[in-house]
Amino acid sequence: xxxxxxxxxxxxxxxxxxxxxxxxxxxxxxxxxxxxxxxxxxxxxxxxxxxxxxxxxxxxxxxxxxxxxxxxxxxxxxxxxxxxxxxxxxxxxxxxxxxxxxxxxxxxxxxxxxxxxxxxxxxxxxxxxxxxxxxxxxxxxxxxxxxxxxxxxxxxxxxxxxxxxxxxxxxxxxxxxxxxxxxxxxxxxxxxxxxxxxxxxxxxxxxxxxxxxxxxxxxxxxxxxxxxxxxxxxxxxxxxxxxxxxxxxxxxxxxxxxxxxxxxxxxxxxxxxxxxxxxxxxxxxxxxxxxxxxxxxxxxxxxxxxxxxxxxxxxxxxxxxxxxxxxxxxxxxxxxxxxxxxxxxxxxxxxxxxxxxxxxxxxxxxxxxxxxxxxxxxxxxxxxxxxxxxxxxxxxxxxxxxxxxxxxxxxxxxxxxxxxxxxxxxxxxxxxxxxxxxxxxxxxxxxxxxxxxxxxxxxxxxxxxxxxxxxxxxxxxxxxxxxxxxxxxxxxxxxx
Numbered sequence: 001x002x003x004x005x006x007x008x009x010x011x012x013x014x015x016x017x018x019x020x021x022x023x024x025x026x027x028x029x030x031x032x033x034x035x036x037x038x039x040x041x042x043x044x045x046x047x048x049x050x051x052x053x054x055x056x057x058x059x060x061x062x063x064x065x066x067x068x069x070x071x072x073x074x075x076x077x078x079x080x081x082x083x084x085x086x087x088x089x090x091x092x093x094x095x096x097x098x099x100x101x102x103x104x105x106x107x108x109x110x111x112x113x114x115x116x117x118x119x120x121x122x123x124x125x126x127x128x129x130x131x132x133x134x135x136x137x138x139x140x141x142x143x144x145x146x147x148x149x150x151x152x153x154x155x156x157x158x159x160x161x162x163x164x165x166x167x168x169x170x171x172x173x174x175x176x177x178x179x180x181x182x183x184x185x186x187x188x189x190x191x192x193x194x195x196x197x198x199x200x201x202x203x204x205x206x207x208x209x210x211x212x213x214x215x216x217x218x219x220x221x222x223x224x225x226x227x228x229x230x231x232x233x234x235x236x237x238x239x240x241x242x243x244x245x246x247x248x249x250x251x252x253x254x255x256x257x258x259x260x261x262x263x264x265x266x267x268x269x270x271x272x273x274x275x276x277x278x279x280x281x282x283x284x285x286x287x288x289x290x291x292x293x294x295x296x297x298x299x300x301x302x303x304x305x306x307x308x309x310x311x312x313x314x315x316x317x318x319x320x321x322x323x324x325x326x327x328x329x330x331x332x333x334x335x336x337x338x339x340x341x342x343x344x345x346x347x348x349x350x351x352x353x354x355x356x357x358x359x360x361x362x363x364x365x366x367x368x369x370x371x372x373x374x375x376x377x378x379x380x381x382x383x384x385x386x387x388x389x390x391x392x393x394x395x396x397x398x399x400x401x402x403x404x405x406x407x408x409x410x411x412x413x414x415x416x417x418x419x420x421x422x423x424x425x426x427x428x429x430x431x432x433x434x435x436x437x438x439x440x441x442x443x444x445x446x447x448x449x450x451x452x453x454x455x456x457x458x459x460x461x462x463x464x465x466x467x468x469x470x471x472x473x474x475x476x477x478x479x480x481x482x483x484x485x486x487x488x489x490x491x492x493x494x495x496x
Contacts, residue, residue: 058301059305060296060301060302060304060305060308060471061295061296061298061301062292062294062295062296063294063470063471063474063475063494064289064292064474064494065475068289068290069289069290069291069292070262070290070291070292071292073181073262073290073291073292074179074180074181074291074292076181077179077180077181077184077185078180078185080180080184080185085122085184085185085186086122086184086185086186086187086189086220087218087219087220087221088119088120088121088122088220088221089121089122089123089124089186089189089220089221089222089223090112090115090116090119090121090122090123090124090222090223090225091124091126091188091189091199091203091222091223091224091225092109092112092116092123092124092125092126092225092226092230093125093126093199093200093203093224093225093226093227094108094109094125094127094171094172094173094226095127095128095133095139095171095172095226096200096203096226096227096228096229096230097226097227097228097230098134098139098171098172099139101436101466101486102436102463102466102467102470102486102487102490103485103486103487103489103490104486105139105172106294106486106490107486107489107490108227108230108231109172109176109294110288110294110490110493111230111231111234112225112230112234113182113288113293114234114238114241114284114288115225115230115233115234115237116182117182117257117260117261118241118257118260119223120256120257120260121223122182122183122184122186123178123182123183124183124186124187124188124189125171125172125173125178125183126188126196126199126224126226127169127170127171127172127173128170128171128196129196130164130166130170132196133170133171135456136164136455136456136459137164137168137170137171137174138169138170138171138172138173138174138175138456139171139172139436139459140172140174140175140436140459140460140463141174141456141457141458141459141460141461141462141463142164142456142457142459142460143299143300143303143460144299145168145299146164146165146168146174147163147164147165169297173297174297175296175297175300175463175467176294176295176296176297177295177296177297179291179292179293179295181262181291182293189212189214189220189222190212190213190214190220190222191214191215192213192214192215193212193213194212199224200226202222202224203224203225203226203227203229204229205224205229206229206232206233207223207225207229207233207237208223209221209222209223210222210223210224241257242277242280242281244272250269250272250273251272252272254268254271254272254274255268255269255271255272256268257271257284258271258272258283258287261284261287261288261291262287262290262291263287267287270283271283271287282496285493285496286496289494289496294494296467300463300464300467303464304464304467304468304471307464307465307468308468308471308472310428311425311427311428312425313387313389313425313472314387315472317387318387318477319386319387319388319389319472319476319477320386320387320388320389320476320477320478320479320480321388321389321390321391321472321473321476321478321479321480322363322388322389322390322391322392322479322480322481323391323392323473323479323480323481323482323485323487323488323491324360324363324390324391324392324393324394324398324481325392325393325481325482325484325485325487325488326357326392326393326394326397327393327394329484329485330356330357333484333485334357334358334482334484334485337358337482337484338353338356338357338358339353341358341362342354357394359401360398360401360402361401361405363480364416364422366478366480367386367416367417367420367422368417369417372417372419372420373417373418373419373420374419381418381419382419383415383419383420383421384419384420384421385421385423386420386421386422386423387423387425388422388423388424388425389424389425389426389472389473389476390424390425390426391427391469391472391473391487392426395426395427399426402414402424409421412424412425427465427468427469429461429465436459436462436463436466470487470490470491473487473491474491474494474495479491479492479495
């Protein structure tokens with residue numbers, strides 16, 4: 001899959017700014033064992049000893065550029081005080097999918113966003129209580145902000161029992177700020193009669209509506225979903241969400257759906273007249289992106305910025321990006337693609353292929369062919385320079401494949417197709433751990449554990465490195481990836 005950056009008016013994402021500067025806290029757990037809380041705050045300073053300003057990280061809060069987002073959508077929602085705004089709710093339980101990686105969890109959340117807005121219901125996240133969640137309170141690890149401000153020298157020992165602020169966001173909410181235009185400012189309903197375990201049981205009901213009574217005597221009509229039940233409900237109902245396209249005239253449900261996504265009246269009218277299902281879904285994603293629906297928490301934005309400034313990708317200039325997902329995906333999701341590729345190369349026996357993956361050189365075919373080479377007025381071929389970022393779970397092998405490419409200019413640069421000078425860049429932590437859960441979706445393979453392991457701090461470091469990858473991919477001029485990866489699908493959606 002190749003996707004070139006769309007023009008700005010199409011809700012595209014633009015290049016974000018960044019410079020290769022100060023080193024990031026690569027092992028937060030190690031640093032905490034050495035430094036006092038004061039020292040940690042100094043390391044998160046802006047260079048002159050003052051505490052880091054969250055305004056510095058604003059441009060790293062979303063996978064879109066800030067000028068692509070309409071902030072008035074969220075501001076209007078925050079002022080909504082309609083008495084019935086919480087009468088019909090869609091409760092989403094993200095922790096039921098917490099064992100998976102970033103791509104799976106975010107795609108499930110997107111399914112919840114599209115479903116709740118289609119059903120015309122406020123979407124409320126229901127996070128588990130701390131005693132029912134992993135150590136540290138979230139699958140996305142622990143930033144220093146999660147802990148009490150005052151830490152004694154004794155409490156900084158490696159065997160210390162870390163205490164997370166009770167009111168610090170947990171679960172999925174530690175990663176993403178759920179916006180008011182989705183929640184309508186509503187809380188989890190019926191607290192006197194329904195606890196977290198009750199909502200978990202109800203989430204298995206396939207999306208059936210229930211009505212419960214709040215402590216003030218009002219009633220809430222509720223649909224509860226999470227994890228696999230969310231995916232199943234969405235897969236079953238997604239075709240129905242575009243059935244209005246068969247109508248010869250604008251459909252009021254389509255108009256309301258668009259308005260729920262932050263559309264202007266004109267945008268809602270255009271949406272209600274669409275007939276092509278793919279165009280409808282792209283428009284839905286475009287509206288979600290314009291509303292800035294996937295906004296990261298301030299500590300995530302801050303630490304992603306610090307991380308991106310720790311290596312040498314020249315982000316101030318235009319760049320391209322490639323995502324290569326191998327690992328556990330090769331056994332199932334990507335297997336047919338691998339077989340089909342090698343069949344085109346003359347290898348028809350699926351049990352005897354040269355490699356069990358599509359070679360890296362195939363991704364570079366986007367630059368193949370004489371028509372891809374620009375010429376000057378005299379017809380002479382012009383060499384174009386490309387900075388190419390590679391996000392992969394197989395960095396060692398991909399580096400070896402790059403070393404084997406022809407026409408090297410230097411270690412990381414090749415001349416491709418006689419006219420494209422490609423300089424490759426990698427995430428600086430790729431050789432240790434690349435996945436939220438370890439070196440694969442199901443955690444570290446035996447003997448492959450890295451410093452920090454699956455501690456809350458090691459997990460947070462992997463979280464930041466992964467979000468940085470995602471941000472680079474989303475904001476590239478051109479993105480090359482596959483739909484068999486949750487990351488590939490997510491990045492494609494964020495680039496609409």
